[in-house]
Structures are given as C-alpha cells and as structure tokens.
Amino acid sequence: xxxxxxxxxxxxxxxxxxxxxxxxxxxxxxxxxxxxxxxxxxxxxxxxxxxxxxxxxxxxxxxxxxxxxxxxxxxxxxxxxxxxxxxxxxxxxxxxxxxxxxxxxxxxxxxxxxxxxxxxxxxxxxxxxxxxxxxxxxxxxxxxxxxxxxxxxxxxxxxxxxxxxxxxxxxxxxxxxxxxxxxxxxxxxxxxxxxxxxxxxxxxxxxxxxxxxxxxxxxxxxxxxxxxxxxxxxxxxxxxxxxxxxxxxxxxxxxxxxxxxxxxxxxxxxxxxxxxxxxxxxxxxxxxxxxxxxxxxxxxxxxxxxxxxxxxxxxxxxxxxxxxxxxxxxxxxxxxxxxxxxxxxxxxxxxxxxx
Numbered sequence: 283x284x285x286x287x288x289x290x291x292x293x294x295x296x297x298x299x300x301x302x303x304x305x306x307x308x309x310x311x312x313x314x315x316x317x318x319x320x321x322x323x324x325x326x327x328x329x330x331x332x333x334x335x336x337x338x339x340x341x342x343x344x345x346x347x348x349x350x351x352x353x354x355x356x357x358x359x360x361x362x363x364x365x366x367x368x369x370x371x372x373x374x375x376x377x378x379x380x381x382x383x384x385x386x387x388x389x390x391x392x393x394x395x396x397x398x399x400x401x402x403x404x405x406x407x408x409x410x411x412x413x414x415x416x417x418x419x420x421x422x423x424x425x426x427x428x429x430x431x432x433x434x435x436x437x438x439x440x441x442x443x444x445x446x447x448x449x450x451x452x453x454x455x456x457x458x459x460x461x462x463x464x465x466x467x468x469x470x471x472x473x474x475x476x477x478x479x480x481x482x483x484x485x486x487x488x489x490x491x492x493x494x495x496x497x498x499x500x501x502x503x504x505x506x507x508x509x510x511x512x513x514x515x516x517x518x519x520x521x522x523x524x525x526x527x528x529x530x531x532x533x534x535x536x537x538x539x540x541x542x543x544x545x546x547x548x549x550x551x552x553x554x555x556x557x558x559x560x561x562x563x564x565x566x567x568x569x570x571x572x573x574x575x576x577x578x579x580x581x582x583x584x585x586x587x588x589x590x591x592x593x594x595x596x597x598x599x600x601x602x603x604x605x606x607x608x609x610x611x612x613x614x615x616x617x618x619x620x621x622x623x624x625x626x627x628x629x630x631x632x633x634x635x636x637x
Contacts, residue, residue: 285386295497345362
C-alpha cells in the first residue's frame with residue numbers, strides 16, 4: 283500500500299462522515315488506507331462513528347483520543363494521523379471534501395512519474411441546496427456539478443495536499459502552535475519550499491476534481507482571543523527560515539510524558555497577581571528545560587491581571603469560554619517561544635509549562 287488518506291474531526295455530524303466514506307468507497311482505485319483521527323469527541327459521538335465505519339469494506343484505521351473538552355488543533359490532529367502511517371504518501375484532506383470517482387486513480391498515475399514532489403489540490407464549493415447524492419452515484423455528471431459550484435478555492439489555500447511521508451517527517455510535520463483555526467497549512471508549505479529537494483505543484487481543479495460539501499458556519503470566531511490571527515501570522519513570518527518546528531502539543535498528550543520529562547509540583551499560595559507573577563518568573567529562571575506543573579488559585583479577574591503582567595494581549599471576552607475549560611497563551615521571552623497550557627477547575631488553576 284502506497285497512500286494514507288488522513289482526516290480529522292471533533293464531534294462531527296455523522297451525515298458529513300457518511301458522505302465522505304461513500305465517496306471514497308466509489309473510487310476506481312482503492313489501494314489506500316483511511317486514517318480517521320477522532321479529536322477528543324464526546325463518547326456518544328465516538329460510538330456512532332465506529333458503527334458507521336464497520337459498514338464499509340475499506341481499509342479504515344481509527345485513532346481515537348479520549349473524550350475531553352479540548353480546543354481544536356488541526357495541526358496536532360493531522361500530526362497524530364501521520365504518526366500512524368507507514369505508507370509512502372500522506373494525503374491530507376477535510377471531512378467535507380468529496381472526490382470525483384477517478385481522483386485517486388489519477389493521483390496514482392501522476393505520482394508514478396515524480397519524486398520528492400508535493401502537491402496541493404483545490405476544491406469547488408457547493409451550496410446548501412445542492413443534491414449531494416448525485417456526487418456519490420456511480421456515474422456523476424461532473425459538467426452539471428461544476429456549473430453548480432459557486433466558488434473555487436485559491437492557490438493560497440493549501441489545506442488539501444499530498445506529501446511524501448519522508449519529507450513530512452524531515453520537517454517534523456505541522457507546527458502545533460497553530461490552534462483553533464488557520465495558518466498551519468501555509469506554514470507547512472512555507473517550510474517545504476525551503477527544502478532543496480522538494481518540488482511543489484498545484485494540481486488543476488479541472489483535471490483533479492474535488493468538491494466541498496456545505497455545512498453550517500463554525501463558531502471558531504467565538505473562541506478566538508483578540509488578535510490571535512495576527513499573532514499566528516507574525517509567528518509564521520518570523521519563523522519562515524526555521525524549517526524544523528515544534529510538536530509541543532503532541533508532547534503534552536504523549537502517554538509516556540512522565541517518563542520523558544521531569545515534573546515539578548509547585549503550589550503558589552498567594553492570591554495577589556503581582557506575587558504570583560514574580561514567583562513564576564523565579565521558577566522560570568531556575569528551571570531552564572523540561573515540564574513544570576504548577577497549581578495556584580486566582581479569581582478570573584485576577585487571572586486576567588496576571589496575563590496582563592506577562593504582556594499577554596490575546597485575551598478578551600472569550601476568556602469566559604476558556605475559563606470553563608482551559609486557556610492557551612504563548613509569549614515571546616527574548617525570542618524563545620515558550621508554550622503554556624492552563625487548566626481550570628473551579629478556582630484552581632493548573633499550569634503546565636514546556637521550557
């Protein structure tokens with residue numbers, strides 16, 4: 283087997299997954315595996331999807347992360363999928379992408395004559411009222427379907443891609459700083475362009491046809507801290523020459539983390555943001571590497587004041603959401619990007635730090 287199709291989701295509508303699998307089941311070339319990464323979905327959703335997968339005679343591999351209230355990270359999700367592939371090519375896609383019946387047959391022919399080539403493919407967007415059953419019929423009328431599309435993705439969008447596994451591993455996969463929405467694909471291609479042995483090609487949407495199924499708008503804007511998009515854009519620009527990037531999120535959730543890193547349990551008893559701030563600074567000065575696990579108590583308003591002392595600007599009313607689950611922030615400490623993860627339980631805050 284040569285190809286791994288990798289797709290992630292979190293608490294997805296089962297009908298969207300059903301169309302996706304039926305479309306792959308109709309392919310004229312099926313020598314591929316499908317790696318589904320279930321990203322911390324609720325337990326009841328996991329069981330429904332597992333039952334759906336069992337209905338199809340396809341090579342399906344399900345990687346299921348335990349149910350938890352975690353913010354979506356496409357970068358982390360797809361890295362998990364890639365880690366579970368031993369095949370030559372990784373085909374990254376989205377759960378709402380529907381392929382023409384010969385798509386993978388054409389891809390197989392194309393890749394038979396290339397080496398160290400990376401491809402990205404565009405999609406046509408279809409609206410809410412489109413008859414999607416016509417796309418999973420044995421003989422779709424693509425001329426008619428193409429006329430029904432209301433837009434085509436641009437060359438800037440590179441979330442749909444085909445990458446040699448060895449090149450993906452050479453640059454350490456997606457940078458997991460990118461969370462909630464955006465930039466992980468642009469960052470990845472920016473780094474691939476800097477590899478001397480890599481050629482990037484845009485596949486013609488008229489020769490390699492894919493379609494984006496309509497779905498209700500996501501609520502990502504509700505969870506975006508102020509200026510987060512600008513922050514990720516700045517991070518990508520500042521690190522464009524840094525080809526090999528971090529996998530910090532994977533490290534956080536690695537089951538063997540306690541055997542790889544030293545945890546330091548520290549209780550910060552003060553309720554004063556200033557006092558907590560200086561205690562944290564002292565901890566960071568003494569401990570230069572590894573993971574720190576710190577517990578302290580602060581009200582939400584005092585926690586916001588603490589972030590302000592660190593110069594954290596990516597906070598707004600969405601802190602209400604994060605306070606219910608957890609909150610990420612990253613700040614630039616003398617150009618060394620440090621990752622923090624906050625977990626909230628009532629008025630107790632647990633901070634895990636990778637230094």
